[in-house]
Amino acid sequence: xxGMVEVNEELIxxxxxxxxxxxxxxxxxxxxxxxxxxxxxxxxxxxxxxxxVEPLFHPxxxxxxxxxxxxxxxxxxxxxxxxxxxxxxFIVGPRIYSGDQS
Amino acid sequence: MDPESYVGAYYxxxxxxxxKVRAFITLRPMDEVIEEAKRSxxxxxxxxxxxxxxxxxxxxxxxxxxxxxxxxxxxxLETYVPPFDATVIERIKREGGIIVGKTNMDEFAxxxxxxxxYFGPTRNPWDLSRTPGGSxxxxxxxxxxHFAELALGSDxxxxxxxxxxxxAVLGLKxxxxxxxxxxxxxxxxxxxxxxxxxxxxxxxxVLYSVIAGPDERDATTVSAVLEKKEVRLNGLRLGVxxxxxxxxxxxVKSVVNxxxxxLSSEGSELKEVKLGYLDYxxxxxxxxxxxxxxxxLARYDGxxxxxxxxxEGLWTxxxxxxxxxxxxxxxxxRIMLGSFMLSAGYYEMYYIKALKIRxxxxxxxxxxxxxxxxxxxxxxxxxxxxxGDVINDxxxxxxxxxxxxxxxxxxxxxxxxxxGFHNGLPVGLQAMGPYLSDYSLISFARELExxxxxxxxxAPE
Numbered sequence: 001x002x003g004m005v006e007v008n009e010e011l012i013x014x015x016x017x018x019x020x021x022x023x024x025x026x027x028x029x030x031x032x033x034x035x036x037x038x039x040x041x042x043x044x045x046x047x048x049x050x051x052x053v054e055p056l057f058h059p060x061x062x063x064x065x066x067x068x069x070x071x072x073x074x075x076x077x078x079x080x081x082x083x084x085x086x087x088x089x090f091i092v093g094p095r096i097y098s099g100d101q102s
Numbered sequence: 103m104d105p106e107s108y109v110g111a112y113y114x115x116x117x118x119x120x121x122k123v124r125a126f127i128t129l130r131p132m133d134e135v136i137e138e139a140k141r142s143x144x145x146x147x148x149x150x151x152x153x154x155x156x157x158x159x160x161x162x163x164x165x166x167x168x169x170x171x172x173x174x175x176x177x178x179l180e181t182y183v184p185p186f187d188a189t190v191i192e193r194i195k196r197e198g199g200i201i202v203g204k205t206n207m208d209e210f211a212x213x214x215x216x217x218x219x220y221f222g223p224t225r226n227p228w229d230l231s232r233t234p235g236g237s238x239x240x241x242x243x244x245x246x247x248h249f250a251e252l253a254l255g256s257d258x259x260x261x262x263x264x265x266x267x268x269x270a271v272l273g274l275k276x277x278x279x280x281x282x283x284x285x286x287x288x289x290x291x292x293x294x295x296x297x298x299x300x301x302x303x304x305x306x307x308v309l310y311s312v313i314a315g316p317d318e319r320d321a322t323t324v325s326a327v328l329e330k331k332e333v334r335l336n337g338l339r340l341g342v343x344x345x346x347x348x349x350x351x352x353x354v355k356s357v358v359n360x361x362x363x364x365l366s367s368e369g370s371e372l373k374e375v376k377l378g379y380l381d382y383x384x385x386x387x388x389x390x391x392x393x394x395x396x397x398x399l400a401r402y403d404g405x406x407x408x409x410x411x412x413x414e415g416l417w418t419x420x421x422x423x424x425x426x427x428x429x430x431x432x433x434x435x436r437i438m439l440g441s442f443m444l445s446a447g448y449y450e451m452y453y454i455k456a457l458k459i460r461x462x463x464x465x466x467x468x469x470x471x472x473x474x475x476x477x478x479x480x481x482x483x484x485x486x487x488x489x490g491d492v493i494n495d496x497x498x499x500x501x502x503x504x505x506x507x508x509x510x511x512x513x514x515x516x517x518x519x520x521x522g523f524h525n526g527l528p529v530g531l532q533a534m535g536p537y538l539s540d541y542s543l544i545s546f547a548r549e550l551e552x553x554x555x556x557x558x559x560x561a562p563e
Contacts, residue, residue, distance in 0.1 A: 005448070018441040019396060020403075021434055022422035034435060034496055035442070041497050042385040045455050055457030056464055058292045059278045059513025059537075063321040078185035082407035093405050094420035 007036040103146075105139035105156075112158055112202065116249050119563060124224050125234075125244040127163045128171050129203040138200045145198060152197030153308055159194060160250035162238050163204040164211055165296060166285035167191055174287050175207040175219035175237075178402050178409045178428035188285020189320070190254060190296050190313040197312050202250050205240025209430045210399065211256055211289040213237050214264055214502045217493045218432040225489065226268060227561035228528055232486040235264035241299050242269035246561045251301070252309050256286055258294040259387055260481075260506025263518035266299055267481035267530025270520040270559045272306045272547055273299040275506075277538050278513035279324035281310075282317035290394035291322070293387070293510040302557040303519075303548035310540065328538055333475075333545040335553075336369030341474035345380040346505045350483040353524040358480045361521045361531055364553050375470050375477065377508065382459045384500055387507035389443055389456035396440025402428065435496075464512040471536050476546060479505050481518040481530035509534050517543040520556035 005011075012031050016023055023031060076089060085092035113132045120126065135158070142156030161167060164174045166184035168191075173179045187195070194201070208218040216239025217223045226234040227247040234243040238255030242265025245253050255262040257275035266273025274297045281296050288294070298309035316325040342362060347355055366372055377383075403421045404410035409428035413420055429437070443452035470477060483504055492498045509516035514537050521531035531550075535543050551557045 011442075012438070015438040015441055016422065017418075018445060019437045020400075020418060020421045020425055021429065021437060022419075022426035023434070024426075027431075027434075031435065031438065035439060038388075038435075038439060038496055041500070042389060042452065045382055045385050045389075045452075045459060048382060048455075048459070050455055050458040050462075053458040053461050055454050056461035057457055058322075059464070059511075060322060060324065064325070065321065066318045074185055081185055082182055084404065084407075084410040091406055094415060094417040096417055098416050 005039055007032055007039060103143055105136050105143050108156070109136045109139050109158070112249060115247060119227065119247050120249065122225060122230055123227050123243050123247050124222060125160070125205055125240040125247065125249055126203040127173055127175065127206050127221050127240070130170070130201065135200055135202060142198050142200065152199070153312055154194060154252070155198030157199050157252055158202040158250045159199050160203055160205050160241050160244040160253040161191070161201055162207055162241050162253070162255050164207060164256055164287045165191065165254055166287065167201060167204065170201065170204060172204060172287070173220075174211070175209045175221060176428070176430065176433070177220045180220070180409065182407055186285065189282040189317045191285065193312050199252070199312070205238070205244055205253065207240055208237035209433050210287075210395070211237040211258055211261055211294070212395070212432050212436055214260065214499060215487065215493060216240065217489065218430055220430055223489055226486050228270065228526060229486065232488050232527070233268065235268035235482070235486065237261040238265045238299070242266060242271060242273070245269060245271040245299060245301055246559070248560045252305055253299040254296060254313070255299050256294055256296050257510065258290050258391060259503045259510050262297045262299060263481050263506050263516060263530065263532060264502070266518040268486040268528055269561070270523070270528035270556065271299060271301050272303060272517065272519050273297060274306060274310060274517045274540065274543065275509055275515065276310065276314065276540050277515040279322055280314045280328065280538070280540060282320040282323050284317055284319040288398040290391040291398065292394060293391055301559065303544055303551050306547065307541070307544045310544065326538055328541055330541045331545060333542050333549060335365060335549050338370045338476070338546075339474040340365060340370050340372050341375035341470055341477045342372055343477055343479040344374045344376045346377070346479035346483075349380075349504055350480045351485065353485060354480045354483065354529055357522040357524055357529040358531055361550070361554065362478070365550070368553060373474065375474065377463070377470070378466055379459060379462050380504065383463055383508050383511065384504055386456040386459035386463070387503065387511055388500060389452050390460065392436045392440035393444050393453050394440070396437045396444060399433070399437055404428065460511045463508055467508065467512045467514060467534070475535070476543070477534040479532050481505060481532040485524060485527045485529070505532060513537060515540045515543055517547055519547045519550055520554070520559065522554070522556070
């Protein structure tokens with residue numbers, strides 16, 4: 001795949017859907033310019049031949065697991081402290097389905 | 103020791119300068135801090151006290167403090183109060199440390215100048231028209247203005263070392279895995295560490311020894327015991343990074359060269375080394391950081407916590423509105439770029455390539471450290487910029503991190519120590535060492551302090 005990506009309104013709108021961030025039309029214009037500039041800056045990595053190199057996902061070779069025994073977590077009250085909308089010990093969330101689907 | 107006048111001295115300085123410096127997002131009320139200081143005095147009298155007993159500590163606002171608002175410098179968490187303490191906070195409290203306030207930072211740690219904070223920028227106490235570095239700028243400024251004795255920061259690509267350099271204080275990005283990230287509000291997990299900041303090497307060492315150590319609640323902490331080694335400057339093999347000196351501006355090079363000459367006179371063996379791939383380190387770092395950030399910040403939807411616009415509707419719309427309004431520009435840009443680079447069709451092209459460059463840098467650092475004990479360079483390539491100068495140019499902003507991202511990519515420890523001043527502006531020297539050589543870096547800092555005299559520096563008012 002060549003290094004040049006088409007950075008346009010369509011791409012930014014797709015990224016808005018992927019990241020669940022709604023931009024205003026002005027923000028979208030600015031985002032197109034800046035994403036293009038940043039990707040241009042990143043493009044130099046394509047000049048390296050990395051075919052024989054293994055990716056390094058993490059500086060540590062391995063991590064540890066702890067004992068599978070329960071520890072105390074937050075109480076219900078603590079867990080709900082910062083929720084903007086609560087009802088009877090539940091967190092109220094937005095609609096999951098569009099339209100009338102019962 | 104009288105707790106009222108002891109605590110009062112700090113609050114007097116805060117009273118005089120904080121309106122201009124703006125190091126804190128949340129400052130604790132003085133009477134609360136005095137109460138804690140009274141308990142410390144009792145413990146000191148009884149002879150049974152902690153290693154940080156009564157010491158006032160400023161904590162970066164991305165570290166969870168139970169009952170004290172923790173905002174990450176963002177509107178998204180403007181009213182968030184954690185119901186728990188981060189592990190490092192638990193450890194500090196256990197040793198009698200007292201939290202004086204939560205410090206200003208770039209929003210979600212994304213930045214190098216503390217200018218992306220929702221609460222406005224912090225100003226450098228050495229020159230109020232300039233930035234204090236970032237993203238732990240508030241912590242650095244708090245130490246330079248002597249608002250606190252110790253501070254905590256976090257470092258993903260240089261965020262402890264940049265404010266350390268720009269405020270003439272010390273800051274350590276620890277070896278990855280030596281300090282628990284439990285309670286650190288995540289930006290990029292494979293890169294970041296909480297680390298100590300202090301006004302001198304002895305203080306830095308005590309704070310590090312308190313916060314470091316394995317933690318069951320962070321599976322990426324290591325159980326290796328760190329050796330406490332005393333370093334002697336005479337005969338010490340120091341590799342000076344040629345490529346990093348190259349990209350640094352003249353006044354910075356000049357101050358750093360002066361320190362290198364001092365080290366030489368003490369008998370250290372200096373040699374020029376080259377990292378290679380330095381050009382690729384910045385893109386690799388930003389690709390990895392943005393990709394991890396897009397995942398870590400997906401949790402902010404305004405439902406369980408965080409900013410909620412109050413809009414009703416389908417979840418995708420509600421989340422998008424909350425996130426669009428709650429996040430600042432830099433954060434939105436990094437999340438969107440990160441989502442892009444992890445998406446199908448681009449994952450190999452960007453993310454995987456960046457991880458391969460990471461491998462090359464990791465290997466090169468390890469290779470250089472076979473022939474030298476420490477790797478030296480300027481911490482920052484430029485003097486502290488004026489506020490407003492770099493923030494609107496993303497590429498110029500990225501370029502400030504060129505010397506610091508390498509240590510995060512490789513996981514090795516890196517320290518910034520005061521090297522000197524140019525026209526009253528602080529310049530830092532960075533030292534990197536082998537993985538787990540954190541105490542050796544601190545010891546090197548202590549020996550350097552002895553010959554430069556740069557310790558406990560307070561910016562003039």
